[in-house]
Amino acid sequence: MDFDLPEETRQLQRMVRDFASNEIAPRAAQWSENAEFPTHVFTKLGELGLMGMLVPEEYGGAGSDMVSYVAVMEELGVADQSVASSWNAHSTIATLPLLTYGTPEQKQRWLTPLARGEAIGAFGLTEPGAGSDAAGVTTTARRADGGWRINGAKTFITNAGTDISQGVTLLATTGHDENGRKRFATFYVPTDTPGYSCGRNLKKLGWHAMDTRELLFEDCWIPEDHLIGEEGGGLRQFLAVLDRGRISVAALGISLARAALRLAITHANGRQQFGRPIANFQAVAHKIADIGTEYEAARWLVYRAAWLADQGRPYSKEAAMAKLFASEVANRAASQALQIHGGYGFVRESEISRFFADAKILEIGEGTSEIQRNVIAKELLGQR
Incomplete structure (x- = not known):
């Protein structure tokens, strides 16, 4: 049994350690005290090829494995938990649904900019009345005018209110099946969509430099091709x-x-x-x-x-x-x-x-x- 990390992973780890020590740790306390989201850090992470670690190279990512991802997370988190948690939300729950279930066109349009670090991703699941009970979401998506009309609210959502957000991937209920059970679907809502807005940055106990907000959807219409994967399979x-x-x-x-x-x-x-x-x-x-x-x-x-x-x-x-x-x-x-x-x-x-x-x-x-x-x-x- 070999418990050593591969040499390629160790080299990556050393690079991130140096970056975190020089670019993140010295200013982490200031960002926390001012509740300041450090946009420039994520731009630099993109330049280093770290904003799409789990995304294949064909879509602008690095195609890394989970062991390497964990090694990078260790170095970022030691420097600052706010930066590391924002990067994590972007790299996993915000991008993986697009990677796993998106069409090639959706991946080129939305996943590639995220993987390149040109934008940061967000995922909208939690609601005021639905946390651990993911099936309890009440945000609705109904077919209308060749697309979907979304109404509802999400809360505790990471990254959506930053100046480099391009949109949010969200879970909504689309109705009920013949047995009366909820049907769910995943959608991508671009930031500039009419009817979609972000609330204030929430004041948290910790993670002060991470952007966390309520999201509101009021008759928010998106085209049919913003549905990710099959309708009914969202959950x-x-x-x-x-x-x-x-x-x-x-x-x-x-x-x-x-x-x-x-x-x-x-x-x-x-x-x-x-x-x-x-x-x-x-x-x-x-x-x-x-x-x-x-x-x-x-x-x-x-x-x-x-x-x-x-x-x-x-x-x-x-x-x-x-x-x-x-x-x-x-x-x-x-x-x-x-x-x-x-x-x-x-x-x-x-x-x-x-x-x-x-x-x-x-x-x-x-x-x-x-x-x-x-x-x-x-x-x-x-x-x-």
Whole structure:
């Protein structure tokens, strides 16, 4: 068994580490404090070929595997969780439905600019009354005038309000089948479509530099060719691409745990109390040992799930396990690292306070911890 990353992946990782250290980390605190979306960073990520990592080269992407994607996510997330989470939403749930179910024409028109980094993508699923219950969406799409008329609202949507957004991929209900069950479909709505608008940028506990808004659709008409995949298959299409999204959020979790470990070690070695560094106190050293151990355990869960995906083997259970464990490890790591910082950690100017605030959403987004446990239990019990 070889646990080393391929040399090509390590080279990519080093390149992204240098970029993140020079272009992201020094200004991350400023972006967070000002709730500023750093557009220029995503433009540069596009120039580096990183905005379409999971998209084939024929559509402007890099055609990378999931293991390489996770390695890049680690480096971006260590520098700043807001940038990494925005990049993740763009790279997975915003682009994968187009890649997987779009026609060649749709891919050329919408996916290629996203993969090249000329625009950033968004996916509209969550609604005020539909989160974990994806089938509970009430946004409607009805056939009208040779196309579709959309009405409804989405909330907590990433990237849609940025100045480089070209549109949003969304899930809507198209009616009911003969048994009274909802039918769903996926649509692409360009930013300049009449009737489509974005609300204010929401004030969040963390991820302050990530654009998050409510989206409104009021008699929003789109042509027939904006339907992605088959009508009636929208929910199934969304669920089919969800597992890779879970791996990517799990990668966010291990990046945060790694950042927390680094900050805890640095502070523990530099902070003096009672005439010696606090790293010399067993209570502090044990906290660091726990963070490091859990980070390593989470890291290999995440990379194994990514490797299974690359091998074309089943990985739903492993993706859920990785997302569950890595997100909870990230929260414990951030909490323990802040405890090691003491009062300094409670001050917003401290770097650990930003990571602490960013950690909680990892247990919620892309499926809550409770949903992950449901998925895992059903797989283990043979109920899925």
